[in-house]
Amino acid sequence: MTDLSHLRADFPVLHQQVHGRPLVYFDNAATSQKPRQVLDVLRHYYEVDNANVHRGLHELSMRATDAFEAARVRTARFLGADRPEEIIFTRGTTEAVNLVAQVWAAQFLRPGDVILTTGMEHHSNLVPWQLAARRSGATLRHIPVLDDGTLDLEALDTLLDGPVKLFAFVHVSNSLGTINPARELCAKARVRGITTFVDGAQAVGHLPVDVREIGCDFYAFSGHKMCGPTGIGALYGRYELLESMDPWQGGGEMILGVTLESSTYKAPPARFEAGTPDISGAIGLAAAMDYLDGIGLDVIQSHGEALTRLAWEGLRELPGVRLLGPASPRAALVAFSLASAHPHDLVEFVNTQGVALRGGHHCTQPLMKRFKVPGTSRASFYFYNTPKEVQRLLEVLREAIRFFG
Amino acid sequence: MPISDDLRDLYQQVILDHSRHPRNHGELSGDCIHVHGDNPTCGDEIDLWLKLSPEGGVEDLKFSGQGCAISQASASMMTVKIKGTSKDKATSLLEDFRRVVTGEGQVADEDALGELQLLEGVQKFPQRVKCAMLAWRALEQALGEGSGDVHA
Ligand SMILES: Cc1ncc(COP(=O)(O)O)c(C=O)c1O
Numbered sequence: 001m002t003d004l005s006h007l008r009a010d011f012p013v014l015h016q017q018v019h020g021r022p023l024v025y026f027d028n029a030a031t032s033q034k035p036r037q038v039l040d041v042l043r044h045y046y047e048v049d050n051a052n053v054h055r056g057l058h059e060l061s062m063r064a065t066d067a068f069e070a071a072r073v074r075t076a077r078f079l080g081a082d083r084p085e086e087i088i089f090t091r092g093t094t095e096a097v098n099l100v101a102q103v104w105a106a107q108f109l110r111p112g113d114v115i116l117t118t119g120m121e122h123h124s125n126l127v128p129w130q131l132a133a134r135r136s137g138a139t140l141r142h143i144p145v146l147d148d149g150t151l152d153l154e155a156l157d158t159l160l161d162g163p164v165k166l167f168a169f170v171h172v173s174n175s176l177g178t179i180n181p182a183r184e185l186c187a188k189a190r191v192r193g194i195t196t197f198v199d200g201a202q203a204v205g206h207l208p209v210d211v212r213e214i215g216c217d218f219y220a221f222s223g224h225k226m227c228g229p230t231g232i233g234a235l236y237g238r239y240e241l242l243e244s245m246d247p248w249q250g251g252g253e254m255i256l257g258v259t260l261e262s263s264t265y266k267a268p269p270a271r272f273e274a275g276t277p278d279i280s281g282a283i284g285l286a287a288a289m290d291y292l293d294g295i296g297l298d299v300i301q302s303h304g305e306a307l308t309r310l311a312w313e314g315l316r317e318l319p320g321v322r323l324l325g326p327a328s329p330r331a332a333l334v335a336f337s338l339a340s341a342h343p344h345d346l347v348e349f350v351n352t353q354g355v356a357l358r359g360g361h362h363c364t365q366p367l368m369k370r371f372k373v374p375g376t377s378r379a380s381f382y383f384y385n386t387p388k389e390v391q392r393l394l395e396v397l398r399e400a401i402r403f404f405g
Numbered sequence: 406m407p408i409s410d411d412l413r414d415l416y417q418q419v420i421l422d423h424s425r426h427p428r429n430h431g432e433l434s435g436d437c438i439h440v441h442g443d444n445p446t447c448g449d450e451i452d453l454w455l456k457l458s459p460e461g462g463v464e465d466l467k468f469s470g471q472g473c474a475i476s477q478a479s480a481s482m483m484t485v486k487i488k489g490t491s492k493d494k495a496t497s498l499l500e501d502f503r504r505v506v507t508g509e510g511q512v513a514d515e516d517a518l519g520e521l522q523l524l525e526g527v528q529k530f531p532q533r534v535k536c537a538m539l540a541w542r543a544l545e546q547a548l549g550e551g552s553g554d555v556h557a
Contacts, residue, residue, distance in 0.1 A: 019409065344447055344473040345416070348530065352409045361448050368448070374471045375448055399406050404421070404474075 001306035002299055004383050010035035010291075011384055021354030024389045029174050029202060029333050029380035030358055031224045034288075038227055041287035045280050053279055054253060054270075068279050071286035072269070078289045079219065080210035081236050088242070088269040089282050092233035093201040094124040096220035097168075099235055099272060100197055101128035103248050104218075105166070108195075111137030113165040116194075118180075119145040119370055120173045123363040125199040129168055138165065145370055149176040149325035160188055166195045171209075172202035175364040175376070176325035177308070177333045179207070186215040195241070201225055202331060205292050206382075207301040211236050223281065228288035232281030235272075242268035249274040300383045304332025307381045307390055314394040318401060324376055333380035335362075338397075341404040343375040349400045355393055414526035415533070416474065420482075424474035429484035431467045442470075442543035444535055444557035449476040453543040462491045468540060475524070475533050480540030482521055492548055499541050506537045 008014050011033045016023050025033060045067065051060035053068045069084070076084040090096045109115070115129045119142050133140045141159055144152040151169075160167070167189045171182050186196045197218040203209050205226020211219045218241075222233040237245075247254055247265050251274030256264040265271050292300065311334045315321050320339030338346055343359030350357055360375040361368045368375055379393055433454035442451040449472030458464040466488055468480045483502075487495050494517075501518055504510040508528040515522060527537045535557040542555045 342473040344449075344533075344536070345475070348415070348533070349412065352412045353406065360446075365448070396406070399408070403408065403416070 001387065002303055004295070004299070004303055005386050007035075007295065008384050008386075010037060012036065014384060018354040018356075019352050024355040024385075024392055026379040026381065026385065026389070026393065027356045027358045028382040028385075029225070029362075029378065031230065032205075032227050032382050033384070034227055034229065035291055037291045038229070038284050038287045042229065042280050042284045045283050050280075052276055064279055067283050068277065071282035074286035074289055075234055075282075076236075078293070079204070079234075079236050080212050082212065083239060085267070085269055086236055086239050086242065088235045088237065088272045089277055090220075090233050090235050091231055091278070092222035092224065093122075093199060093220045094128075094222075096218075096233060096235035097125050097128045097197070097199065099248050100218055100237075101132040103245050103272075104195070104241075105129075105132035105136055105138075107244075107246055109133075109136035109138045109165055112163060113138040114159075114163050115140050116143065116159055116162075116164045116167045117141075118143040118151055118169045120149075120151070120176060120178065120364065120367050121168070121170055122174055122199065122201065123365070124201075125168055125170055125197075126366070129166075142366075143169075145176075145367065149173070149178050151178075151180060156185070156188065160192055160194065164189075164192070164194050166197060168197040168199070170199040170202070172200075172206065172331045173325070173364075173367075174202050174333075174380075175335055175362045175367050175378070177330040177335065178325055179203075179329055179331055182214045182216065190215060205288070205297070205300075206304065206332065208297040217241055223285040223288060226288055227291055228285040229278075229281045232278045232285050234285075237268070239268065242272070245271075247274075248272050251275045253277075295383060301332075303383050304381050305329075307385055307387065308332050308334060310387055310390045311379060311381075311393065314390065315397070318394070318397060320401065321397075322373075324371060324373075332382065333378055335376040335378040337373045337376050338401065338404075340401060343377045345404065346377050346397075346400055349403060350393070350396050353396045353399075355396050357393075411526065411529045415530055417523050417526065419520060419523050420478040421474060423478035423481040427468075427477055427481040429467045429481065429488065430469060432469060433465060433467050437465075438547045439552050440543040440546045440555060441553075442539050442546075442555045442557065444472070444476075444539055447473070447536070449473060449536060449539055449557070451476065451480055451540050451543050453480075453540065453547060455544070455547045457492075460491075463487050463489065463495055466544075468543075470540075472539070473533075473536050475527065476536040476539045479524060479537045482524070483540050483544065486519065486521060487544065495544065495548060499545060502541055503538065506534050 049063040051064040053065040072084045196216045198216045200221040204221035219236040224230040254274040324335045347359035437456040451470035455466040456464045506527040
C-alpha cells in the first residue's frame with residue numbers, strides 16, 4: 001500500500017480528539033473532508049476576486065468570470081468530456097438527476113415508455129424518476145440485485161429489449177461498494193438507442209472516470225464527496241442532447257432576450273444555469289480536482305482497495321458479522337450488519353470511541369429490503385485514512401460485540 | 406478500552422434485556438386499535454395493537470417492530486407498564502416518560518414510572534429521544550384518535 005499519510009497534514013479537521021480519542025473519520029461516502037489547498041482557494045476568492053459573473057465589465061467581475069469558466073474547463077478535463085459546454089454546474093448529484101428527470105423526461109417520455117433503473121439506486125437516482133414516470137405515464141422497471149451485490153446482467157438484456165427510453169444506474173453503490181461495469185452497460189443501451197444516465201456520486205474523485213470511455217449520455221457527481229465544497233457538483237451531458245433540451249429554471253443568465261410575453265434562451269450550459277451560480281463552489285471544486293490529480297486517481301483507488309481488503313478480512317473474522325456486497329472488485333467501503341446490535345446502537349458505541357461510521361439505510365431503502373436488513377453499518381475510506389485506523393476500527397468493533405453480547 | 410459512563414447508562418442491562426427479549430411481543434387480533442409508527446430518518450418501526458376494556462382502560466396491548474435497542478426496549482417496557490392501566494393513568498405515564506427522556510419539566514410521579522426511569526440515559530443522546538419516544542407516540546395516537554400512522 002502506498003503510504004499517503006503525509007497528506008493528512010493537508011486536512012486540519014482530521015487532527016482532533018472526539019470523546020477523548022483521536023478522530024477516525026470513516027464516513028467519507030457521506031462527505032469527504034477538505035484539504036487546506038481547497039479552503040485557501042475559497043478564502044482567496046472571497047478576499048481578492050469576489051464579484052458576480054457574466055454581468056460586469058469591471059475588473060473583479062472579469063476575474064470571477066474567468067475563474068468560474070476555468071472551473072468548467074477543469075471539470076470537463078477531469079471527466080474526459082469533449083468540451084466545457086457539456087458541463088452544467090449544479091448543487092450536486094441530486095440536482096443533476098432532477099434536472100434531467102424534469103427537462104429531458106418531460107420532452108421525450110411518452111406513456112408506455114420504460115425508465116430502467118436498478119435495485120441498488122440511491123434515493124436521489126430513483127425518486128426523481130418515479131416522479132418523471134408519474135408525470136409522463138412512463139413505467140419504471142428495475143434490474144434485480146444478486147445475492148453477491150452485483151447486478152443481474154442476464155435480466156438486463158431482457159429488460160433492455162423492452163420499450164426502454166432511459167437507463168439510469170449508479171456507477172459505484174454507496175451501500176454495497178459494488179462497481180458497476182458502466183461502459184458495458186452503456187454499450188448495451190447505446191446499440192438499442194436508449195439514453196443513459198450514470199450516477200457517479202461515489203465514483204468521481206475515487207477512481208479514474210472518463211465519460212467518453214464510458215459512453216454515457218449523462219453523468220452526475222457531487223463535489224463534496226471528492227474534497228470539494230458542499231453545494232457544488234455537475235451534470236455532464238452530450239452536447240447534442242443538451243442542445244435538444246428545453247430550459248429548466250427560468251431567470252437571469254439563461255436568456256438571450258426577454259420581452260414581457262416571451263424569451264429566447266442561451267445555448268447550453270447557460271440555458272440550464274439560471275441565476276447567480278455557486279461561483280466559489282465551482283472554483284473550489286476545480287482546486288479539489290487539481291489536488292486529487294496531484295495524488296493520482298489510480299493511486300487513490302488502489303490505496304482504497306488495500307484499506308478495504310484489510311477491513312473486509314478483519315470483519316470476516318468477527319463473530320456475528322455479515323458483510324454486504326462483492327468481495328472484489330469493490331469501492332473503498334465496507335457495509336455490514338451485526339447479529340447482536342442494530343446499526344444505530346453500533347454507530348453510537350463507536351462514536352464514543354472517536355470513530356465516525358454511518359448506520360442506517362444509506363438512502364437505499366429498497367436495497368435494505370432486498371437484503372432483509374433494517375440497515376447496515378458502513379465504514380467508507382479515503383486516501384487520508386490509514387491501516388492503523390482500520391485496525392482501530394476492528395478493535396472498537398470487537399469491544400462493541402462484547403458489550404452488546 | 407474504557408467505555409464511557411454515558412454509554413453504560415444508555416445501554417443498561419435491563420434495557421438490553423428488553424431489547425433482546427421483548428415482552429408483549431406479537432399481534433392482537435379481533436376488535437382492537439392498530440397504530441403503525443415509524444421514524445423515516447432512521448427506519449425504526451413499531452406496530453402497536455391495543456384493546457380497550459368497556460370501561461375505557463387498556464385491557465391488552467402488544468407490539469412488533471424493528472429498530473435500535475432503545476426503540477425496541479422502550480416499546481417493550483411501555484407495554485409492561487401500560488397493560489391493565491386506565492386511559493388517564495396511561496396518559497400521565499406518557500407525559501412523565503417524555504419528561505424523563507428529554508430532561509424537560511418535572512416528573513410528576515417517579516414511583517409510577519418505575520423501571521422506565523432507566524431510560525433517563527437518553528437525555529445525554531438527544532438524537533435518540535425519537536427512538537425512545539416512538540412506541541409512546543404510537544400509544545398517544547391509539548389513545549387519542551385510534552388506529553392510524555405516526556411518524557417520529
Ligand atoms: C450513490 C449516490 N448517489 C447520489 C447521492 C446524492 O448526492 P448529493 O446528496 O450530493 O446530491 C449520493 C450521496 O449520498 C450517493 O452516494
